[in-house]
Amino acid sequence: MARAFDLTLYLVTDPRLVAARGLVATVAAAVKGGATLVQLRDPEAHGRALVEQARALKALLKPLGIPLIVNDRVDVAVAADADGVHLGQDDMAPADARALLGPDRILGLSVGTPAEFAASDLAGVDYLGVGPVTATGTKADAGAAIGTAGLAAVRALTRLPIVGIGGIDRALAADVIRAGADGVAVVSAICAAPDPEDAARALKAAVTAAR
Template identity: 35%
Template sequence: MVDFKLYTITGEQFHEGRDLKHVMEEAIHGGSDIIQLREKKGSKREVLKKARMLRELTKKYNVPLIVNDHIDIALAVDADGIHLGQDDLPLEEARKIIGPNKIIGISTHSIEEAREAEKGGADYIGVGPIFPTNSKDDVVDPVTTSYIKEVMNEITIPFVAIGGIKLHNVDEVLEAGATRICAISEIVGSEDIKGTCEEFLVKINRSKESANA
């Protein structure tokens, strides 16, 4: 079973002028324990080049690499898995291509989608967007923290809360029951990427300790 606490997704529009490798390495230094390459606009060659670089980086630190959408590129660089949206290739077909040992994550925006992903064999689901976000062009309306509570009550596979999550509102997400957090702009756009990741982890760990007390 895949497990992690802090999931960081690439978002180069939030750190123009700063090198992608440097940004993601700083996130790993700060404790990000899973990395996703999400590249919607580049050519296949450009995405492949970035994927190869990130595969080398994540192997160095023994951190899983997930590739968004591009199953062919995930296979080409031997990524640890793929992440699919609701309009991407169906999970069952993706599993046939990528094999039984790779991670498949699915974005979900409702409990019905979460149930379908779990039934279909997803390794984890994304739950969101919790808050309004500008990290994606085709974003759906916020699902709020109430969706976290629904997933907590019914879904058994790991889930990660995503969408508009910042240091100032993450406590609300954790209080709703999330134990895994994904952030994009708050991390990669930060002046202190490593420090921002460390702050997220302090909050995640404090919430877990409170829940176990």
């Protein structure tokens, strides 16, 4: 059984947006503001550099009880003793990832449409990332925007926890929750904010109010 996690405010890092402030400093500020889960996503980093980033974030987050998820890379997650992995549709099959991760780590999977959901292997998956809700510039291979109606359509198909992702900001957060998401995943809304702590606090308040 996977360790406990809270999808309320899910921060996904972007190396371009956190460069000036620094990865650890940005995440620390976001967590102080209320981020409940952190995903390390850095397609520009490979091997050792990615493991070092993951270990630095793990050292920050573990004492706070906040899980660290690594995007795509099961090997990096295991090497850095991260709390889990998030997979895209073109990544390792969830069943294979679960076999490598063991029963205790968190496993997430991206799903964009009901058809994609139906075609997905959900063996061992703990939550779904559903989107992109709106157009996003932080992920080059993101699919077409599905809107809150598309998110609601996926919600109707599963009892797994889901987090909405893709172009979500404070103004849209409440609509995403009302469409059935358990939380919101954000990138630029926190990473590009002048004050990540204040941005996280405002987003979490919007989610809480919508519930």
